[in-house]
Amino acid sequence: MDLRVPTVNIAGRWDRNALGAFVSDAAFEHFLGTYRAGMAALPPFELFDVPTSFGTVRAYRFAGPDAGVPVVLLPGRNASTPMYETNLGPLLERRTVYGIDLLGEAGLSVQHKVIRDARDQAQWLDETLAGLGLDKAHLLGVSMGGWTATNGAVHRTGRIASLTLLDPVFTFTGIPVKAMLASVALFAPGVPERLRRRVQSWIAGGADVDAAEMEAALISAGSTDFTLRTPMPKLFSDEQLRGIDVPVLALIAGRSVMLNPTRAVARARELLVHGEIELWSDASHAINGEYPDEIAQRAGRFWDGLQVRITDGPSAS
Numbered sequence: 001m002d003l004r005v006p007t008v009n010i011a012g013r014w015d016r017n018a019l020g021a022f023v024s025d026a027a028f029e030h031f032l033g034t035y036r037a038g039m040a041a042l043p044p045f046e047l048f049d050v051p052t053s054f055g056t057v058r059a060y061r062f063a064g065p066d067a068g069v070p071v072v073l074l075p076g077r078n079a080s081t082p083m084y085e086t087n088l089g090p091l092l093e094r095r096t097v098y099g100i101d102l103l104g105e106a107g108l109s110v111q112h113k114v115i116r117d118a119r120d121q122a123q124w125l126d127e128t129l130a131g132l133g134l135d136k137a138h139l140l141g142v143s144m145g146g147w148t149a150t151n152g153a154v155h156r157t158g159r160i161a162s163l164t165l166l167d168p169v170f171t172f173t174g175i176p177v178k179a180m181l182a183s184v185a186l187f188a189p190g191v192p193e194r195l196r197r198r199v200q201s202w203i204a205g206g207a208d209v210d211a212a213e214m215e216a217a218l219i220s221a222g223s224t225d226f227t228l229r230t231p232m233p234k235l236f237s238d239e240q241l242r243g244i245d246v247p248v249l250a251l252i253a254g255r256s257v258m259l260n261p262t263r264a265v266a267r268a269r270e271l272l273v274h275g276e277i278e279l280w281s282d283a284s285h286a287i288n289g290e291y292p293d294e295i296a297q298r299a300g301r302f303w304d305g306l307q308v309r310i311t312d313g314p315s316a317s
Contacts, residue, residue, distance in 0.1 A: 038082025
């Protein structure tokens, strides 16, 4: 498996560097080993390095049925494309799927310019879709990936056919204080691995993280080996959410600790003009790994009900 490893940013954690970077060469090699193992577990793919105004975005194409507009997966914070291992099989029964590593986060995308705000975040995503030759795409994002998808629809909606949001953070409600403190323990340097796994288990509703060993290892490596320097996401305003003019399927986890499920459902139903909002009562924030078949079935019905034009994607390099 040739991942065509790019030259990534290397900078000390406390360096005055405005770009996301791995903290050392050794840290990148550690992360790359985890990333390679994750990618080896995925179905066959083509890979692309898409130039944008803010850096080069690593993307993968997983071929599925030629049944309409493809799906683009946006991962959670520091998780990158391999986090969707359990979801790809069911999704590929329905659509061709692309996975991308978020720019400015741990992965094989490489940031070259400072990302200043939400508009910059939307710009690099839109340029990535354009670089992949996608006239339209269904975006599916979990957690921070859900915020990234929604932000794209707020600021640069042209190529977005629909949004499927899996327990998205900073989208319909803020993050509770307890979850914010837990996130510090998850992403701060020097935190013992045992404590990091306890936090991951708590976020996943008490699940044994060994049951999702690859995803847990990926997030752990991204948290310890990489320094984020993207701006803190802001909660969308009522006006911004009302202004989203593409269909939205939002699946909110009833046992989520990263948002207030009841408030999130109520606000989404109130403000999204084209929204289908569901509370999955037994799901935790790790909803994508808990319900891969059910998510693929529900999202598939959602996509099949939409009529959107599609163009061919690019040739692999």
